[in-house]
Amino acid sequence: MSDSRDGTVAAQTPPKWGATEMLPLPARFNGAVRALAAKRFAATDADWKDVVFDRQFDLFSLADARAIEQEALDSGYRFDFSATVSLESEPDKYKRPEKAASSFAEGPSADGRRQVGVGDNVLRKAETVTGPVALISTTEQVMGFLADGVPAGTIAVIDDSGGTLTAPIIEGFAGVICLGGSVRSHLGILAREYDVPTLMNCTIDTLRDGDVVEIEVTAAPPAADAYETGDTGHARIWILEKGA
């Protein structure tokens, strides 16, 4: 029941103008599903219209999905994680987070401070903000701040541009340094609504809990097309040197 010379149905005929996905894991997983579905359909000896929905679990099942994942894991592949719950609940499946190497070439010292990063200012303020940093990336840390309160003047360093991880405590920060996203990210939107001085999309040198930094929230926010043109990173971050 096919117009194809090789007898495959339209649903499973490789398309004329595309070859495979550009990213490795989609190519691997999707290719495996495609190959399995084609093999399973060929074995039915039935018309496509009688298989596509009526026998869809014969084409692909929960066990098949598990086998595809297991094949990747058995080959030594480990997945990138995005949510901490993924790493915590299935640690054997995910790559451990590596301590990021310093990503900002630090500037010279002057006036008792040294530039350690740049970012995109969300909302222009009249004065810069200075305070000790707290590095936050887990629900346990947020739970701790919820129980004990956020110390006055704290500047949060958050590697998540989402708005939910720090939802119950965001208002308590004197400032935020976010290591991802853009001024349009959910955290950027909330920072604007809460009027919390915030730099998004930051590139920083290594910071440790308690380091005192100054963030240049007096800088102009990025232009509307900044993320298309790459004209970003104009707000500076300095560390105040001890004894200064």
Next chain:
Amino acid sequence: MGTELTYAKLLESNNYLRQLSDTTYWLCITRTVQESKLFPMNPYMLLSYLNSFYRLPTLLREIDSVTPAEELGDRAREVSLKVDTVNAAWGMPAFYLIGREMLMNWGLLGPADAVDDVVDVLDFSRRFNLAYHRNDGHLTNKEFGDRSQFLPERTLQVFEADLHGVTPGDRLHTAATKLIAQLSQYAFLAHCECRIGIHNSGPYNFGDNRQLVVRDFFELTEGDYPWLDGIATQLPFSNLTIPIVFKDTNFHLMDDWASFEAEPSYAAANIAAVGMYTSDALTDGYVPVGMENAEVLAETMEQYREILNQATADLWKRIATWTREQMIDAGALVYSSVAKDFAHLAGTYRQSDWFELDDRVQRFKPLMNDEYGRDNLGEMVGLLGFPHQKTNEYTMARYSGLNQNMLTGIPYTVLTDDDFARTAGAALSGSSSLPPKNGLWTTSAGRLELDEYNRRAREFTPAVLTGGNRYLDEEWVKRNHTSERADALYRLAQRGSRNLEGRGAGLRRADLP
């Protein structure tokens, strides 16, 4: 629905599909990055699209048979309902079609398969959007140049007359900005990090270099989401609308995700007036909330802010205990239920229809690790790298200029060939790892059991849509504003208005108090 397939119908369907495809691509590459350390967002998004594909046509057919899509569009045009720009106008058809792309890429679906479903979903969506946008005459915000102006003059006049003026630092200005921040925060959390609990529309010209933006926040307490049982129950309403007048700010973009851009950027210091209202499937127009005077409004906003501040902490602690699968199920169900409030309007709502992941979807869960979720989504909606998304080498798509489209059209051979299945089927079977829904439904008529909520919804039609009122549009008003019928129509919108009660249809801006 159950539309007969004709060449003309397919041409119309494919045209609408291509517009959705182009707009969705533009939204995905220009607007924002979806990311969360708390929720595995990308895995849940992929599963939600599949859930939409398998379930939506069946659910829409039932709704459409009770309350036709164009009547639902009429309802959404009069007040703020969760079937809005981002959820119903864009999300509902887009999520369904993206799920179809995933299955096609896996070789588990052909472009002709489920053709009856695809045509019905698009037909429903198109009729809803045409009625929703009746006052501006467009199909989408994008088609209108990224504007969203669906409210009629009679409603906007009430807003203009009744909103309370503010200046930065006064009690109401402070209360309003703090409540809006809290509502935004809570809405992101209640919706598992996605933005669909927040809606913005407008801008509307308010004269003197002022613009009105209408900001809506949905699902604020017990209702459809099982995880909101017992959360924010002191709040008397599930939805709040906060119209805001800005001075010296031009909202130059209001996109199909109901988010805006302004020049200069949105700043609380430029807020000149605010108000607060509620509306839902049972309200006859917008209901004022604390609008008696500025002090009462400020006090109400402060009180709601306190409730939601506590609710944010309570909900966050609940979510923080969830397993990965529970987070994924919740997020997927938030996305795949974007059309659920159609069922509330029609009075056909069943919890299992909207808050279970279909068995046909559950089988794909083991594929959905974080990396695959991220990269497969990026491949599908950003890179357009699925092999079948490529088109012939001479073509240049809108926005990208490349030979690729996000969404696949329906082949016209469905009119002549027969080796395809016309529908994914109407039998729904599914499950969820989340605790079941046990609480009540918070409505403007009080906290109700579901059967009672459905019964009231089935029996209710807003007065502005009863009888011939439905067809009294702005073009009619232009030539009939001196008539009794026009006065009666405007008086419906003026019910409960502090300054315009009973004033009728003859007012212009200069006449407003």
